[in-house]
Amino acid sequence: MTDWGASGRVDRYEFLEVDPFTLEETGRTFDVADGEQSITWGYYTDNIATAKIAVVGAPPEGLIRVRHTVTLPDGTVDCRNLATLFVDGFSGSASGGLVKRGDACYSTLIRYTKESLINDFAYREGGLLLDEVRAIVESEGGKLRVLPGLDATRAHTRSDFIERDTNKMTALNTLAGWVSWQMGVDPDGYVTVAPYRLPSEKAVSYTFEAGENCTYVAGYDYSTTRGEVVNRVVVYWSREKEEDDGWGLTSRVQVELPDESQCSYRRTGRHQSKLIQLDDPTGDDEMRAIGQRYLDENGAIDYITIRHVGIPGLQVGDVVRYINDSDGSAPVDWLCMVTEIDMKLGHAAMCTSKLKVMR
Numbered sequence: 019m020t021d022w023g024a025s026g027r028v029d030r031y032e033f034l035e036v037d038p039f040t041l042e043e044t045g046r047t048f049d050v051a052d053g054e055q056s057i058t059w060g061y062y063t064d065n066i067a068t069a070k071i072a073v074v075g076a077p078p079e080g081l082i083r084v085r086h087t088v089t090l091p092d093g094t095v096d097c098r099n100l101a102t103l104f105v106d107g108f109s110g111s112a113s114g115g116l117v118k119r120g121d122a123c124y125s126t127l128i129r130y131t132k133e134s135l136i137n138d139f140a141y142r143e144g145g146l147l148l149d150e151v152r153a154i155v156e157s158e159g160g161k162l163r164v165l166p167g168l169d170a171t172r173a174h175t176r177s178d179f180i181e182r183d184t185n186k187m188t189a190l191n192t193l194a195g196w197v198s199w200q201m202g203v204d205p206d207g208y209v210t211v212a213p214y215r216l217p218s219e220k221a222v223s224y225t226f227e228a229g230e231n232c233t234y235v236a237g238y239d240y241s242t243t244r245g246e247v248v249n250r251v252v253v254y255w256s257r258e259k260e261e262d263d264g265w266g267l268t269s270r271v272q273v274e275l276p277d278e279s280q281c282s283y284r285r286t287g288r289h290q291s292k293l294i295q296l297d298d299p300t301g302d303d304e305m306r307a308i309g310q311r312y313l314d315e316n317g318a319i320d321y322i323t324i325r326h327v328g329i330p331g332l333q334v335g336d337v338v339r340y341i342n343d344s345d346g347s348a349p350v351d352w353l354c355m356v357t358e359i360d361m362k363l364g365h366a367a368m369c370t371s372k373l374k375v376m377r
Contacts, residue, residue, distance in 0.1 A: 024092070041208065055070065056360065067103065069122075082102070143174050168212060172197045175263070242321070248313065251294065265299035274313075337355055
C-alpha cells in the first residue's frame with residue numbers, strides 16, 4: 019500500500035478556468051491566497067462538492083477546476099482533478115492594489131439544484147429513462163457521463179408527467195430512483211448516472227490502521243443518531259383501474275434491518291417505519307432494492323470523524339476499513355462508508371472525514 023503520509027510528500031495545486039459548456043480548459047490559470055482554500059464533499063448533500071477558493075485578481079468567467087499533484091520521495095506521482103466548480107458568490111478585499119476574493123463554489127449540479135422545470139415533463143410508456151435523464155441534464159447546458167454497469171434499456175411502464183416547478187435535481191433523482199440508479203457528479207464536471215450499489219457490495223477502497231503509513235491522526239470523535247433510524251421500509255404502488263399490461267392493481271414489498279442490527283425490531287422491541295409510494299408499476303425486485311437502499315442510508319446510527327492526509331482517489335460513498343487498537347476503551351476494526359470529506363488545500367491535503375460505521 020502506498021505510504022501517502024511519507025515524510026517529504028509534496029502537494030501542488032492548480033486552479034484552471036474551464037468552459038462551462040464544453041468542460042474543456044481555456045488555458046487561463048488563477049493565483050490564489052495561500053492557505054485559504056478548501057473543498058468539502060458530502061454524500062448526502064445537494065451539490066456533493068462545495069469549496070471556498072480565495073482567487074487573487076480578476077474573477078473567472080467560467081468554471082474553476084482544481085487539480086492536485088502529489089509527489090512522494092520514492093518517485094510516486096499522482097495527478098488528478100479534485101473538482102470542477104461554479105462560482106456562485108464571493109466576498110473580497112482590496113488593499114495597495116492587491117484584490118483578493120473569497121469565492122463560494124459549487125459543483126455543476128447547482129445547475130439543477132437551483133433550477134426548476136418551467137414546463138410539465140411528460141414521459142410515455144416504453145420511453146427510455148436514460149434518454150429522459152439526458153434531456154434534463156442537457157437542457158441546462160450540462161454534459162452526462164454514464165458509468166459502467168448501467169442498463170440503458172430500462173423503460174417506463176406507464177405514461178405520466180412530472181409537474182412544472184419541480185426542482186430539476188428532484189426530477190432527476192425521481193427518474194433515477196425508479197430503477198435504482200444514482201445521480202452524481204465527477205471531478206471533471208460531468209453529471210453522472212450509475213447503478214446504485216449497496217455498501218455491502220463495495221470493495222474496501224482504503225484501510226486506515228493505527229501506526230501504518232502515518233496517514234491519520236490519532237483519535238476519533240464518535241456520534242450517534244438513534245432517533246432518526248428506520249428499521250422497516252414498505253415500498254408500494256397502486257392504481258385505480260387495471261390495465262391490459264399484466265401489472266395488476268397494486269403490489270408492495272417490505273424490508274427490515276436484520277435481527278443482529280442494534281436497531282432492529284428484535285433488538286429494540288419497536289418498529290420505526292418508512293412508507294415509499296411509487297408512481298409507476300414496478301417489479302418486486304426493484305422495489306426491494308429501493309427499500310434496501312433507504313435502509314442502508316437510514317438504518318445505521320454510528321458515525322466517527324477522523325483526520326488524515328489526503329488519499330488520492332478516496333471519495334464519498336467509498337467503503338473503508340478503520341482499525342484502531344489504542345484510542346478507545348477497546349480495539350476497533352470497523353467497515354465504514356465515507357459520507358463527508360473536508361480537505362484543506364495545503365501540505366498533505368489534510369482532511370477531516372466523517373465515516374458511517376457499518377461494523
